[in-house]
Amino acid sequence: MARVLLLAAGGLARETASSIAATGDHEVVGMLDDSEALHGHLVAGVRVLGGIDLAAGRSELLLVCAGSGQARRGIVQRLRSLGVGPDRYARHVSRNASVGAGCSLGPGSIVLPGCVLTCDVSIGAHVVLMPNVVLTHDNQLGDYSTLAAGVALGGGTRIGSAAYLGMNACVLQGLMVGNGSILGMGAVLLSDQPAGSVWVGIPAHPIDRPPADISTQKESMTVPSEGGQDQ
16 A cells, blocks of 8 residues: 655645545545645645655655646646656545546546446546546546536547536547636536636626636647656
């Protein structure tokens, strides 16, 4: 059983700690967070040991538990500058998730209870699947993407880097959600969604982009390998 530190002591860290405890795949030995008010305190029964940069000087595996894909990217890039490479990141798949044949999961990714990956699903690095996400054949999820509870993807869909899909959003088979885009809660996507856009509704349609820390990158939609440039 690998020893692991959870980085960013918020709601996702608490959910991940609970899922790890139920699954028994890792031993959570602490959390790291830049809020000094949390240092030395327990979060979900786990001690916050100090700031995130401490990870560079420790030996445990790491899971970045910031809720925002952009925030996870920032932490990974920051730690990379301190010498932390992709081999330091754990993966967590809940024992109550179903993962079919041919599925792959990049370093740092988290799959919470109730998720279903039917077959041949490719998930990049530092992706978060909240409870009861359903991924079907040949889905591709880019690094740092986040799928909230109840999201369902038709076969062959591609989700871009740092995209965010809200609770119970659905995507028709074969479509693309662009890098850094937001698809709102309960939205039904029936056409490709451009990078850096915000779409809502049934059928999903664009709205004015709110102030937010989301990506507007236009890079290739190819899902990076474990050694990709965003590791």
